[in-house]
Amino acid sequence: xxxxxxxxxxxxxxxxxxxxxxxxxxxxxxxxxxxxxxxxxxxxxxxxxxxxxxxxxxxxxxxxxxxxxxxxxxxxxxxxxxxxxxxxxxxxxxxxxxxxxxxxxxxxxxxxxxxxxxxxxxxxxxxxxxxxxxxxxxxxxxxxxxxxxxxxxxxxxxxxxxxxxxxxxxxxxxxxxxxxxxxxxxxxxxxxxxxxxxxxxxxxxxxxxxxxxxxxxxxxxxxxxxxxxxxxxxxxxxxxxxxxxxxxxxxxxxxxxxxxxxxxxxxxxxxxxxxxxxxxxxxxxxxxxxxxxxxxxxxx
Amino acid sequence: xxxxxxxxxxxxxxxxxxxxxxxxxxxxxxxxxxxxxxxxxxxxxxxxxxxxxxxxxxxxxxxxxxxxxxxxxxxxxxxxxxxxxxxxxxxxxxxxxxxxxxxxxxxxxxxxxxxxxxxxxxxxxxxxxxxxxxxxxxxxxxxxxxxxxxxxxxxxxxxxxxxxxxxxxxxxxxxxxxxxxxxxxxxxxxxxxxxxxxxxxxxxxxxxxxxxxxxxxxxxxxxxxxxxxxxxxxxxxxxxxxxxxxxxxxxxxxxxxxxxxxxxxxxxxxxxxxxxxxxxxxxxxxxxxxxxxxxxxxxxxxxxxxxxxxxxxxxxxxxxxxxxxxxxxxxxxxxxxxxxxxxxxxxxxxxxxxxxxxxxxxxxxxxxxxxxxxxxxxxxxxxxxx
Numbered sequence: 293x294x295x296x297x298x299x300x301x302x303x304x305x306x307x308x309x310x311x312x313x314x315x316x317x318x319x320x321x322x323x324x325x326x327x328x329x330x331x332x333x334x335x336x337x338x339x340x341x342x343x344x345x346x347x348x349x350x351x352x353x354x355x356x357x358x359x360x361x362x363x364x365x366x367x368x369x370x371x372x373x374x375x376x377x378x379x380x381x382x383x384x385x386x387x388x389x390x391x392x393x394x395x396x397x398x399x400x401x402x403x404x405x406x407x408x409x410x411x412x413x414x415x416x417x418x419x420x421x422x423x424x425x426x427x428x429x430x431x432x433x434x435x436x437x438x439x440x441x442x443x444x445x446x447x448x449x450x451x452x453x454x455x456x457x458x459x460x461x462x463x464x465x466x467x468x469x470x471x472x473x474x475x476x477x478x479x480x481x482x483x484x485x486x487x488x489x490x491x492x493x494x495x496x497x498x499x500x501x502x503x504x505x506x507x508x509x510x511x512x513x514x515x516x517x518x519x520x521x522x523x524x525x526x527x528x529x530x531x532x533x534x535x536x537x538x539x540x541x542x543x544x545x546x547x548x549x550x551x552x553x554x555x556x557x558x559x560x561x562x563x564x565x566x567x568x569x570x571x572x573x574x575x576x577x578x579x580x581x582x583x584x585x586x587x588x589x590x591x592x
Numbered sequence: 593x594x595x596x597x598x599x600x601x602x603x604x605x606x607x608x609x610x611x612x613x614x615x616x617x618x619x620x621x622x623x624x625x626x627x628x629x630x631x632x633x634x635x636x637x638x639x640x641x642x643x644x645x646x647x648x649x650x651x652x653x654x655x656x657x658x659x660x661x662x663x664x665x666x667x668x669x670x671x672x673x674x675x676x677x678x679x680x681x682x683x684x685x686x687x688x689x690x691x692x693x694x695x696x697x698x699x700x701x702x703x704x705x706x707x708x709x710x711x712x713x714x715x716x717x718x719x720x721x722x723x724x725x726x727x728x729x730x731x732x733x734x735x736x737x738x739x740x741x742x743x744x745x746x747x748x749x750x751x752x753x754x755x756x757x758x759x760x761x762x763x764x765x766x767x768x769x770x771x772x773x774x775x776x777x778x779x780x781x782x783x784x785x786x787x788x789x790x791x792x793x794x795x796x797x798x799x800x801x802x803x804x805x806x807x808x809x810x811x812x813x814x815x816x817x818x819x820x821x822x823x824x825x826x827x828x829x830x831x832x833x834x835x836x837x838x839x840x841x842x843x844x845x846x847x848x849x850x851x852x853x854x855x856x857x858x859x860x861x862x863x864x865x866x867x868x869x870x871x872x873x874x875x876x877x878x879x880x881x882x883x884x885x886x887x888x889x890x891x892x893x894x895x896x897x898x899x900x901x902x903x904x905x906x907x908x909x910x911x912x913x914x915x916x917x918x919x920x921x922x923x924x925x926x927x928x929x930x931x932x933x934x935x936x937x938x939x940x941x942x943x944x945x946x947x948x949x950x951x952x953x954x955x956x957x958x959x960x961x962x963x964x965x966x967x968x969x970x971x972x973x974x975x976x977x978x
Contacts, residue, residue, distance in 0.1 A: 324723065327718060327721065327724070330718070331718055331719070331724075331730055334715070334734070335730065335733045335734070338733050338734055338736065338737060338827070338831075339733055339736070341748055341749075341752055341758075342736070342737075342748075344751075344752070344758055345748050345751075348751065356751075357756050358756075359761075360751070360752075360754075360756065360757050360758040360761050361758050361761050361762065403633045403634055403637070404634075406630045406631070406633065406634075407630060407631045407633070407634035409630060410626070410627045410628075410630035410631045411631065414623050414624070414626055414627035414630065415623055415624070415627065416623065416624035416625075416626075416627030416628055417624065418628075419627065422631060422635070425638075426638070429638055429642050429643070432642065432646070432933070433884060433887070433888050433932075433933065433936055434888065435888040435890050435909040435912075435929075435932070436888075436909075436929045436930070436932055436933045436936075437641075437642065437645055437646070437649075437929075438890075438909070438912065438913060438929070439649055439652075439912060439913070439916050439922070439925045439926050439929055440645030440646055440648055440649035440652075440926070440929070441641060441645050442916075443645060443648045443649060443652060443663060444640060444641060444644050444645045444648060446662075447648070447662060447663075447664070448640075459637065459641070460637070460640075460641040462633075462637050463634075463637045463638045463641050463642055465638070468634060492622070492626070493622065493623060493626035493627075493630070494626065497630070518739065521741065522740075522741035522742065522743075524741070524742065524743055524890075524891045524894065524895075525890050525891060525894075525913075528894070528913070528917075529913075529917075539743075540741055540743045540891075543743050543744065543747060543895075544743045544746075544891075544894055544895040546747075547743070547746065547747045547750060547895050547896065548895070548896075548898065555754070557751050557754075560747050560750075560751070561747065561748065561751055563747070564743070564744040564747040564748060565744075567741065567743070567744055568740045568741070568744045571739050571740060571741070572736075572739065572740070574739075575736070575739045579732060582735075582739075583731065583735070583835060
């Protein structure tokens, strides 16, 4: 470009601009390097604790205390896991968590999609009122309901039963919103054909609309699974029977010294690591979707 | 009377098909029945486990129920506002405990909400750069702590911040002797004042108080133990809020950014005067969600410290549980729950008012629609379209 210009003043101006561009490019490069350095450092802070957790669970107790930062155990031992799986109630807790999580997830998917469909598509008197009630209910913070929930569970005679642990968790206003929003995005014409063929509302919901709602259902499954697997406070107020203890409750009691003397860091960290695995697997399998579940919130 | 009504009913039922003979009304009627049928499971469950509990707890909070038998039985007496006045006014142990719990949680909110908002915004801006390679990996790393359960994270932090734990080991390389985090009840502000030579507060602060504890202990700051929970909360929530900010940043059109660039603004000016004002709705959401969430700290305390050391990690939510389940003071426990609810509602309203006052972006110029709440407003379809 500068070769075509004959005016020397413009030529020097161009050279100066090139020089400036070059300098700003270099500055940008150092800037980029700086950004990567900062980000990598933050990643280290975010991920290192989990690496330490896994490695410590394979250390001996003495080593866990002596070198809390080391990533590779000097002497590998499976003592913590042997203890957890062979000589503690950990398998029972795990089983209970699996039972509750599966029931809550399936139940929520069914109830939420049914209610979401009704609120989005079926016209009936009082629909607006029901919806307003739902919004109001969502505003009540969960922790405030701890004691009240126990009172009702106790009154109904389902304290210390799976029913008491599962049924109250099926109440999930947020999931209903997700389903309602999704069903509203499906064109009505899809249902018309089925309606003309004489299909009833349940049939239309079950065999026409629901299969189309797979993306929303996956979202719902993720939220329900993560929510019920990680739930603690509800199980504290819904049961006291050791046979019904879930992982969250069991590990929480382990943390406050449930399994005998000593610090027992390998044991506790191993217990916490294993209970993280199912949600971690879910996270990595559905990663892209989880990211969009949250970010989708802003896209109205 | 009954005969006329039944006669009316029969005539009405006889008339109705005549009045609207079209097939459409039959479909509508069936649709209405189906509608109610479809939402009935939801209504039963939400009613039974959300509405009824609130009513029952309202009764218990004004009763002297001790946890034996049903709270609705005739032996349970009505005590009026006694549970509430014990809690808020009479200055006894119950008031002191509640005051302490509110103080602890207030410091927690005061520090966690700004820190998590700032950090998640920072992470979002960093990760959202167009030239950045491995954006997905960074996002994954920052979001991962949000996925794990609060119990598992607390167990991990109990280890990291133990007296001989990873954090103190790390500090020792910098030749700093870390505190025994979870056993340290000293307030951070008191520690700082102590370093400046102020060992005890002025009489004006130590002599008077509010909710059973002195002003001097109100300003103590979070205890060292509570600080760990503060760090933990920032660590686990920043990922979630980062995703909200990223989504909002992606909605901002590049034109605005470019226009600002043409005007010769610096990166910092662009961030502060262009990006942040456009993120206002999301900021609002993040702060609201943070505020509501932070007043509900329970799991971490139950797992980690049970309120100790010296009640400095006691929170209203945990105190409510403790009074009911451990001390059998069910009326007080329920009363605490209601006061906590009131605190959350009032603070949310105040925050709304403050943020609205400073709202200078005209509504029609907004690029981003305000969103309702975190996950509830989610449009899963948006994910499917990508």
